[in-house]
Amino acid sequence: MRSALPTLARVGFTFVLLAAAAARISAQHPDLGGEPLTDELCLACHDDVREAIAKTPHKALERGCVSCHDILSKTAQAPFLRLDPNPLCLACHHVSLLPGAVPPASVEIARGFAIPGSFLPRIRQLNLDQRGVGHPVANHPIAGPSDPLRKGRPFGCLSCHVPHGSASPKLLVFKLAPGEGICHKCHQM
Ligand code: HEC
Ligand code: HEC
Ligand code: HEC
Numbered sequence: 001m002r003s004a005l006p007t008l009a010r011v012g013f014t015f016v017l018l019a020a021a022a023a024r025i026s027a028q029h030p031d032l033g034g035e036p037l038t039d040e041l042c043l044a045c046h047d048d049v050r051e052a053i054a055k056t057p058h059k060a061l062e063r064g065c066v067s068c069h070d071i072l073s074k075t076a077q078a079p080f081l082r083l084d085p086n087p088l089c090l091a092c093h094h095v096s097l098l099p100g101a102v103p104p105a106s107v108e109i110a111r112g113f114a115i116p117g118s119f120l121p122r123i124r125q126l127n128l129d130q131r132g133v134g135h136p137v138a139n140h141p142i143a144g145p146s147d148p149l150r151k152g153r154p155f156g157c158l159s160c161h162v163p164h165g166s167a168s169p170k171l172l173v174f175k176l177a178p179g180e181g182i183c184h185k186c187h188q189m
């Protein structure tokens, strides 16, 4: 098992790490014997993901599972993510490109992995201010130390969105009754 935490933290928090190991640290992915890593291959084993994308799929999937996951990496973030969730999402959804500018030939998502720049104009960009806040409403943070709904996890894109597919619009994690807003899920308003 590998940890991205510095050694000192690992020594100090061995007990905590053991307790949290299943959630935070990925073991090696089962060996797939050098098979080409097509989505069909992945989905043959990962039924829950197949079910999720049978709803409304995230269009990032057009670039394949491998755009976000690197199952061969020994340094990926659990669960085999190329980057931590927020930087991963922002790699596609917050790319500074002046209006009308020609997209670059390719956009690097993580070291050693890029998507064609021609994919970029299709991706809606978050309208964040200079402080990096302002989604889904003005001044709202997109990151923070703790998620009010998922104990022990940071607040971020995954507090409100699922990565693969959702039965709710906009890939929201929440099931909303008709006319219900999401704000009160976390705030008393
Ligand atoms: C032969 C079956 C098989 C194939 C094919 C396969 N996986 Fe897996 N995968 C597993 C097993 C078994 C595990 C470990 C148990 C688990 O967490 O589901 C795992 C774990 C994972 C995890 C971590 C899950 C977690 O909760 O920590 C991710 C992410 C993942 N696989 C993605 C992929 C991707 C992407 C592909 C295609 C490139 C793929 N897998 C192909 C069987 C497979
Ligand atoms: C847009 C980026 C992205 C794409 C594309 C993507 N994933 Fe994921 N995946 C994630 C993130 C982020 C998580 C972590 C979710 C969490 O922690 O709540 C995750 C979690 C997982 C997990 C573990 C937990 C679970 O939901 O079952 C598996 C297995 C997995 N992905 C497989 C796949 C497969 C197979 C594909 C292709 C069909 C795929 N992913 C495509 C971002 C992505
Ligand atoms: C490889 C590029 C890529 C990555 C990485 C990526 N997305 Fe997307 N995403 C897309 C594309 C393409 C679309 C479809 C066009 C659009 O709505 O922007 C999309 C659409 C969306 C939508 C709108 C869905 C709808 O139904 O209107 C949400 C929400 C979203 N992504 C959230 C995320 C989150 C959260 C992450 C990180 C887990 C993420 N994206 C990572 C490419 C990406």
Ligand code: HEC
Binding pocket: 086, 089, 090, 093, 124, 125, 126, 135, 136, 141, 142, 156, 157, 158, 159, 160, 161, 170, 182
């Ligand atoms: C507090 C909840 C929350 C968080 C955190 C959050 N979002 Fe959203 N997001 C929403 C809601 C609600 C919508 C739908 C807004 C609407 O329909 O006007 C949305 C819409 C989107 C869309 C579609 C944009 C559009 O114009 O329809 C994308 C893309 C997106 N989010 C990406 C992200 C990414 C990337 C992150 C992390 C950096 C993130 N979101 C964090 C709640 C959230």
Ligand code: HEC
Binding pocket: 136, 137, 139, 140, 141, 144, 146, 147, 148, 149, 155, 159, 160, 182, 183, 184, 185, 186, 187
């Ligand atoms: C998934 C949980 C979640 C949802 C859903 C959510 N928020 Fe938040 N919100 C947070 C967190 C976490 C913070 C930062 C910590 C805090 O101030 O409590 C925050 C902060 C805020 C703030 C203070 C921002 C500032 O100026 O510092 C406002 C206002 C706010 N949210 C309004 C909303 C509104 C309006 C909605 C619905 C569109 C919404 N929130 C949806 C979790 C959420």
